[in-house]
Amino acid sequence: MTVTLVLVIAMAVLFSCGVYLLLERSLTRMLLGFLLLGNALNLLLLTMSGAAGDPPIGGSAEGITDPLPQAFALTAIVITFAVSAFLLALIHRSWRLSRADEVEVDEADVAIRHREDPADDDPELAEEDDPATHHDPKAPEDADDPHGTQPDTDREQAHR
Template identity: 55%
Template sequence: MTSADVGPPLALVLAVGVLVACGVTLLLERSLTRILLGVILLGNGVNLLILLGGRPGAAPVVGTAPTAAMSDALPQAMVLTAIVITFGLTAFLLAVSYRSWYLTGDDEVPDDIEDRQIVRQAERNEVATADLGGEGPDGDPEQVDPGPARRRRAGDADGPR
């Protein structure tokens, strides 16, 4: 068996699995901070997976080694692009998380009004009815939030500015 037949090291494959699994688990949380950490972990796991898909070898610089012995430059370029995209998405989610914390005092994603209605209907085994409209914004029960009020930061008696 030659070195070309050997796959990636088991430790790197396990690292990809752990990073992706932890990232997906954190993405399913309700806190925007945990979602942000999940995006970062998932991005790093996928980047490592892309790198593992490439051919190992010498540096892909013309004249330094035979062409057959050079590593594949495409996965490296894809990972560089993915790093930039992940950084941009991380910056956006960080801004959204900070804005949510600034306005509401926490960064938890609230339930939608429609989600609560669907849960209540499912508990009663009711079939959802069509919204025929025409009630106006104050008379439409789908637009009224029956949930508890969000907590405010200490010192904000009149709410966010």
Template identity: 65%
Template sequence: MSASGILIVIMAVLFACGVYAMLERSLTRVLIGFLLLGNAVNLLLLIVMGVPGQAPFHGASGKTSDPLPQALTLTAIVITFAVSAFLLALIYRSWQLGQADTVEDDEADVEVRERGEDIEEAFDDEVELEEADDEDTTDFVGDATAPLTVLHHRDIAGIDDDAPTDRGEEP
């Protein structure tokens, strides 16, 4: 396996572990997952960069390396650092207030979940009724349709052609 193949496998493992860790309720695991995702993105940009060790300008061999992934990698490092600092502050504050770093459901979350379950049950009942009454007809069978009319912009705006204008002109 080549060096790029090994980097791709490592990157995929970091992405998978990062996403798995971010799906937990613990803020510490969310932070670890975010750091893993940040490192996976840096590896992705390293792989996309091209031939490693090449300068971003023409060398003696005439080959070039793309400077954009290098700039994006530096930007990704800064963004990962900033969001990690924010998450650390959030974890610290959560620990100060509740002696835990887990995110618990509050009353509004429970209410929204129950409302969603009620809506889902009503939707399922409606779908069952529609499937029971399903026929090969459409809703428009036997209905007369009116022709479309084109309105002038003055009709839409409600401008009366017989009314005097603001400039004192007669219609």
């Protein structure tokens, strides 16, 4: 096995473990998952930069390694560190306030997720919500409509 293949396998394992940990409800596990994803990203950047070469200071221009992927990796390290410090501060604050490391289920989100549209089950409600079936006698386009029915007069005649 070549060095590049080992790095690709390690990167794939880090990505998969990082995503698995990010999907947990524990904030500490989410932080560890984020750190694993950051390290996998650094391996990806360095693997994609190509084979090792000569340093850019020196003799000829042949065989010189491009320093841009290394600069990207350093930038990714700094960003990962900053976001990790922020997540660690959030975890500390959550622990100080509630003595819990778990993310709780928000009842409002659950209610929105399970709410169904009543028009799906009742076709009459779907017709009432349809703007093509509404008749507004005060609207200029409906004022001259001879076939338009007035809902108030129809209801009054039905009750007589």
